[in-house]
Amino acid sequence: MPWYQDVPDSVMPVTCEGHQHQIIWSAGKVKLVDHPQIDAERTLVALGGTKPRCLELLELWDLAVKDGGFIEEWAPWQKADSQRRWWLGTAIERLRSEGVQDFLFDLPRDRALQMGEFSTAVPHAFLDRAMATVVDDGYQRGWDFNPSLTRHLAEATKLRARRSFVAALASQRPSIPNPALVPFSCTVDLTLKPKITGRLSGRDSKIEITLHPKWLSDVWARGVSVFQDKFTLDVNEAGDKTTLTQVEWIPERRSLTPHIVTHQL
Known part of the structure; x- marks a missing residue:
């Protein structure tokens, strides 16, 4: 039985293309409720169209569970902390504008920006589920994580x-x-x-x-x-x-x- 069996769904509201959309984590997968034809939308983006915010977040999720670097930021915070999230958002902007990296010290700059954005863009419940996905996938591979x-x-x-x-x-x-x-x-x-x-x-x-x-x-x-x-x-x-x-x-x-x-x- 997979770890996510019977784990409650988690919903993330998203402002996308001028509308309120929902992204749902359910049974180990992230679903874009308001984008039933994702492949078609990706084709439009490849042809020069604007990428919907929901699709950006889905791609960020896929990157995060493959990378795992966000766990450095997630680990000390068992519950959501609004002040920490505000500080992290400010630190991300400082890294972009001044090149000063005050967070995710184990990651190079480009990965720190991506994993920092993920940490501030999704609810804490999504971070918890992303962590569990990373851990379970790593265990299936024989625990090939780096020491940090x-x-x-x-x-x-x-x-x-x-x-x-x-x-x-x-x-x-x-x-x-x-x-x-x-x-x-x-x-x-x-x-x-x-x-x-x-x-x-x-x-x-x-x-x-x-x-x-x-x-x-x-x-x-x-x-x-x-x-x-x-x-x-x-x-x-x-x-x-x-x-x-x-x-x-x-x-x-x-x-x-x-x-x-x-x-x-």
Whole structure:
């Protein structure tokens, strides 16, 4: 079952040719609702016609999921930040006019402009889905990402795993005081199986988690990083069955220890 199975559609309103159009992400694909004959429109553009804004954004999407460079900007921001987006738009204009590159430092200038434009042109939900597409495609190819992109994906995994873990602990019963203060370490590794060790025991609490960066597409992008108040370590597919590997807390003496449980969707 693909990662995007059951992931909700995302809609982007676009002002195109003087009208309000919609671009929809659905089941892993981007669709131009108001442009049913894309090939014909591309032919007109090749003959000198004006390229519709919707088509520009579709081509930008295709470029972004092939390039993946936007992930450097996306990784530290789990949710949309209007001030950051405004700043990035200003930085893009400065790069164009002055040649000063204040963003996407791992990319050359031309790619930084393209990936910066993508990061500001589409809603954050589209960025999330583009990231998952990049990760899944890379996994299918044998994880051929360059070291810098691998590093950004690892940092994105750690950030989102910690926030998901804290959200799951906040729903734990009996309640755990200040779950955000629990010492938490996340190792992102391409070779190790997902696992969790440690315990919750007041000042002696310590949690260590190991995840594959594909957790971003398999778990987080699916919206199941916290499912039924439990943190999800992994998703496994077998035929038409999807099974979550999750963490359940079991009382032992004066502490809570993590135990692995499974839940079939």
